[in-house]
Amino acid sequence: MPLRPAIARYDHVLLDLDGCVWVGDDAVDGAVEAVAALREAGKGIAYITNDVRHAPDQFVRKLWRLGFQASLDEIVTCGAAVQFVLAERRDGGAAFVIGSQALVDHVAEAGLRVVNNTEFATRADIVVVGTHSDFDYRELRIATQAVLRGAELIGTTRDRTFPMPDGPWPASGAVLAAVEEATGRRAERTIGKPEPHMYETARNRLGTGRYLAVGDRLDTDVAGARRAGIDSALVLTGATAQAEAAAADPRPTHVADSLAALVLR
Numbered sequence: 614m615p616l617r618p619a620i621a622r623y624d625h626v627l628l629d630l631d632g633c634v635w636v637g638d639d640a641v642d643g644a645v646e647a648v649a650a651l652r653e654a655g656k657g658i659a660y661i662t663n664d665v666r667h668a669p670d671q672f673v674r675k676l677w678r679l680g681f682q683a684s685l686d687e688i689v690t691c692g693a694a695v696q697f698v699l700a701e702r703r704d705g706g707a708a709f710v711i712g713s714q715a716l717v718d719h720v721a722e723a724g725l726r727v728v729n730n731t732e733f734a735t736r737a738d739i740v741v742v743g744t745h746s747d748f749d750y751r752e753l754r755i756a757t758q759a760v761l762r763g764a765e766l767i768g769t770t771r772d773r774t775f776p777m778p779d780g781p782w783p784a785s786g787a788v789l790a791a792v793e794e795a796t797g798r799r800a801e802r803t804i805g806k807p808e809p810h811m812y813e814t815a816r817n818r819l820g821t822g823r824y825l826a827v828g829d830r831l832d833t834d835v836a837g838a839r840r841a842g843i844d845s846a847l848v849l850t851g852a853t854a855q856a857e858a859a860a861a862d863p864r865p866t867h868v869a870d871s872l873a874a875l876v877l878r
């Protein structure tokens with residue numbers, strides 16, 4: 614399938630997942646064909662997601678299940694970026710993690726002692742805030758007490774929501790905001806888009822060339838691409854409506870109704 618000329622000039626395409634490639638458990642209409650066409654045209658592809666609920670191999674399995682080709686080294690997750698950033702600290706310490714098992718594993722792999730479910734949880738040196746479907750008040754309390762005792766506060770993302778078939782669900786930014794409100798402290802850093810870490814990871818894997826980042830959010834996908842110095846495409850299959858897209862400042866390089874409308878001629 615031929616690509617639109619505006620897209621054919623890029624060497625590599627960074628694809629957001631939620632609201633761009635899929636919504637919930639369904640592929641976005643035409644997305645499978647669009648990604649296949651990019652591959653056929655020899656474009657480098659990375660799937661780059663702020664979703665901290667799953668490990669990279671789980672994303673690979675879901676992509677294949679929905680009809681996409683994907684390999685493990687094409688998946689750039691926020692959890693992997695958290696691991697990279699924490700591993701660079703080289704001073705170890707104890708961490709309390711609000712997040713899925715996948716995020717807990719990434720923190721442990723970075724060399725930190727995870728103290729979730731121990732009596733030392735409120736004395737953690739670092740609190741890492743993502744989210745997961747069983748998030749509860751107890752975790753908010755422990756995170757609050759640890760931060761007020763002096764723990765460093767690291768957020769995975771500031772995403773407010775992610776799109777699901779029944780409407781937006783609260784994302785890790787909403788949980789981070791709860792910890793910040795309770796403690797009166799702002800996270801020292803966040804790791805996911807629009808911060809540069811995940812873009813650097815993708816570039817290290819794919820190499821030099823002209824990059825396009827595609828996603829459904831202005832505050833993460835478009836802002837992040839701009840900060841990374843690459844072109845952006847906003848698709849209207851997720852968090853952003855046509856009117857917001859038209860009023861956006863800075864403007865995305867491209868705006869399209871969907872990934873398929875962006876890519877396919």
Ligand SMILES: [Mg+2]
Pocket residue numbers: 629630631632633828829830851
């Ligand atoms: Mg998205």
